[in-house]
Amino acid sequence: MSEAKPKSSSPAFELIIRPVAAEIPAGADCSACSASCQSACKTSCTVGNQPCPAEPAETE
Amino acid sequence: MSGRAGRDGVARLSYQLVHLFRSQDQCLLYDGATGALVRLGEGPFRQWKQFLAPRNQGTDTGGQGRGGSGELQDPPGLAQLHQLGLFRAPQYPTASDSPLGAAGLHSLCLNVAHACDLACAYCFAGAGEYGREGEPGNASPTPAIMPLETAQAALDFLLGNSPPGRTVSVDFFGGEPLLAWDTVVGTVDYGRERAAALGKQILFTLTTNGCALDDHRAHFCAANISTVIVSIDGRPETHDRLRRDRSGGPSYARALRGARLLQEALRQTGAHAAAATDKYSSSLPGAVASVSQAALRPDRPLESGPLWIRGTYTAHNLDFWRDVQHLRELGMDQISMEPVTTGPDDKALYRLLPSHLPAIRDSYARIAEMVTEGRLRFFHYELNTKQPACAPKRYSGCAAGAGYGCVDPQGRLFPCHQFDGQPGWCQGGVAELEGYVLLPALAGATVGAKQTCRDCWAQLLCGGGCHYSAWRHSGHGGLLEPDPLACLIGKARLEAALGVQARVTGSAVAADQT
Numbered sequence: 001m002s003e004a005k006p007k008s009s010s011p012a013f014e015l016i017i018r019p020v021a022a023e024i025p026a027g028a029d030c031s032a033c034s035a036s037c038q039s040a041c042k043t044s045c046t047v048g049n050q051p052c053p054a055e056p057a058e059t060e
Numbered sequence: 061m062s063g064r065a066g067r068d069g070v071a072r073l074s075y076q077l078v079h080l081f082r083s084q085d086q087c088l089l090y091d092g093a094t095g096a097l098v099r100l101g102e103g104p105f106r107q108w109k110q111f112l113a114p115r116n117q118g119t120d121t122g123g124q125g126r127g128g129s130g131e132l133q134d135p136p137g138l139a140q141l142h143q144l145g146l147f148r149a150p151q152y153p154t155a156s157d158s159p160l161g162a163a164g165l166h167s168l169c170l171n172v173a174h175a176c177d178l179a180c181a182y183c184f185a186g187a188g189e190y191g192r193e194g195e196p197g198n199a200s201p202t203p204a205i206m207p208l209e210t211a212q213a214a215l216d217f218l219l220g221n222s223p224p225g226r227t228v229s230v231d232f233f234g235g236e237p238l239l240a241w242d243t244v245v246g247t248v249d250y251g252r253e254r255a256a257a258l259g260k261q262i263l264f265t266l267t268t269n270g271c272a273l274d275d276h277r278a279h280f281c282a283a284n285i286s287t288v289i290v291s292i293d294g295r296p297e298t299h300d301r302l303r304r305d306r307s308g309g310p311s312y313a314r315a316l317r318g319a320r321l322l323q324e325a326l327r328q329t330g331a332h333a334a335a336a337t338d339k340y341s342s343s344l345p346g347a348v349a350s351v352s353q354a355a356l357r358p359d360r361p362l363e364s365g366p367l368w369i370r371g372t373y374t375a376h377n378l379d380f381w382r383d384v385q386h387l388r389e390l391g392m393d394q395i396s397m398e399p400v401t402t403g404p405d406d407k408a409l410y411r412l413l414p415s416h417l418p419a420i421r422d423s424y425a426r427i428a429e430m431v432t433e434g435r436l437r438f439f440h441y442e443l444n445t446k447q448p449a450c451a452p453k454r455y456s457g458c459a460a461g462a463g464y465g466c467v468d469p470q471g472r473l474f475p476c477h478q479f480d481g482q483p484g485w486c487q488g489g490v491a492e493l494e495g496y497v498l499l500p501a502l503a504g505a506t507v508g509a510k511q512t513c514r515d516c517w518a519q520l521l522c523g524g525g526c527h528y529s530a531w532r533h534s535g536h537g538g539l540l541e542p543d544p545l546a547c548l549i550g551k552a553r554l555e556a557a558l559g560v561q562a563r564v565t566g567s568a569v570a571a572d573q574t
Contacts, residue, residue: 012104012136014567019094019145020454020520 073142074149079517080109083559084428090558092517093150096141099562104136111135140571150519152508153455165221165496166228167459169466169477170211172243173235175204178269178311181302182372182400182410188235190468190481205239206469208246213491214467215251219258221496227261232285233466233477238272248284265289267370269303270318271311275325278318282325286366290319293371294383294397301376302410319392322367367394368439374400374410378419381426388436396439397427399549403532417548424556432563441557443521454507457523461487461502475502478528482536502527505539512542518551525550 077092087105089098100108111134141147176188189204215230222228230251232244248264255262263286270290273281281288292315293299300310369392373380380397387395399420402411412420431438456462461475465487473487474480487493507513507524516522525542533543 011567011570012101013089013141013571014099015096015141015144015569016099016562016565016567017095017097018568019091019096019148 073147107135172206172240176236210471211247217490229263232266271314273318278321278325282329381423428556461499
């Protein structure tokens with residue numbers, strides 16, 4: 001970031017969470033999802049708490 | 061640097077969903093359209109507030125047209141943050157490219173018991189019975205306990221309607237699922253066998269009031285259930301005020317005994333050592349990395365493993381942070397505390413009101429301090445920042461009828477456990493249905509379809525909220541208008557959660573004022 005000066009003790013801003021991608025995936029990202037919303041739902045209706053691990057299923 | 065961003069006429073800056081707030085002595089900017097979180101210095105925070113005050117919402121092209129002639133100077137970091145990807149205009153999937161439901165069915169709630177050994181005053185299921193005694197057209201009460209054959213049919217439906225190679229999950233719920241113990245045990249055995257034959261992974265969770273747990277059941281759960289959620293509201297006087305047994309007696313001591321049996325069983329089986337791999341934890345990779353590992357002190361490792369304590373707060377305990385503190389002092393370090401749900405015409409004394417918001421905010425702030433200090437994991441603060449929610453979750457947070465369903469003791473499929481038994485929401489019997497079909501009304505209830513949500517900074521974190529809550533708030537008339545009090549509480553909670561993230565997560569980019 002060319003305009004950023006060296007960090008001081010009191011920066012003008014600190015980016016904590018980066019922006020999510022602009023494009024909207026059409027569902028392919030769900031194909032490997034092992035998310036279970038129900039336990040999240042019963043304790044939350046907040047997406048941030050609802051998981052999207054995108055991990056492949058473990059086969060035995 | 062004033063208004064450079066967007067002067068090429070291509071990039072239009074949108075401040076419509078920019079939210080400025082304070083949390084844990086921090087000045088924070090959250091960009092609701094992109095999910096970005098920024099910590100500001102005190103001076104820049106004031107300049108941003110001044111910058112956003114006259115516009116409230118809308119788009120802008122650099123310094124053009126601002127306040128009539130662009131007389132306000134750009135606040136510090138505007139152009140840099142824009143270069144980093146902030147201030148895009150929000151966009152929403154159209155009906156044709158909606159990702160909802162694309163993945164089929166992935167989890168089922170088995171309401172194995174339409175019965176409960178408690179009669180909690182605030183239970184959404186009518187003391188766990190789901191109104192089964194009073195269903196219109198029923199000559200006799202519907203079964204209270206799900207037969208094993210029905211549960212097996214439900215698992216066949218789940219496994220047969222999920223994409224190949226996929227992990228599926230099953231939650232035992234009710235009522236009180238321990239009243240259907242034989243069904244629970246038989247379902248776990250059957251599910252394991254069927255899933256293995258199909259090359260799938262199946263995970264089981266169980267939500268219980270804990271009162272009917274004994275040593276044998278606790279050990280079964282420790283060995284077979286990936287996450288156990290025990291309902292305890294906190295201090296004894298809080299818990300026993302509304303969580304009474306069928307005779308009107310208290311239940312705190314039995315619930316706590318059950319939780320302790322589980323803790324001990326988990327310790328003996330070594331499950332606590334695998335806390336990071338339990339279903340809940342593994343499902344939140346970003347949260348585990350950003351909150352738990354960073355916030356929980358090394359000298360105080362997790363003790364509870366896959367055990368979570370879930371409480372409900374009401375108008376009677378707006379200081380519910382004390383209930384969280386009480387549970388933590390008992391050694392419970394994974395806690396969720398939920399606002400009680402009531403209908404629009406409910407006059408119950410425990411009902412939450414808008415006037416309670418300051419006290420609710422205070423409790424959330426105090427809990428945030430506990431989490432930041434590494435004293436516990438609080439469910440709602442485990443935001444997944446490293447790996448944001450997938451598109452379906454971003455645009456519709458509620459998976460009711462869109463990958464998630466609930467089966468009642470008769471084997472009827474509903475969109476979720478709260479829709480169980482509600483008129484017009486039965487999707488058919490799992491033994492007869494030919495496939496899993498997304499309900500159009502639920503598919504259309506996305507953030508983009510809800511005007512209230514389109515104007516809200518929290519839309520990507522909340523996803524539009526709970527479909528059942530909206531349906532009940534509307535008087536069973538629609539799904540597109542969220543319960544406003546639920547929104548206010550949710551936003552207060554999210555501010556605290558973002559404050560925790562800002563405290564425990566290192567900054568990705570920092571810049572001085574230019």
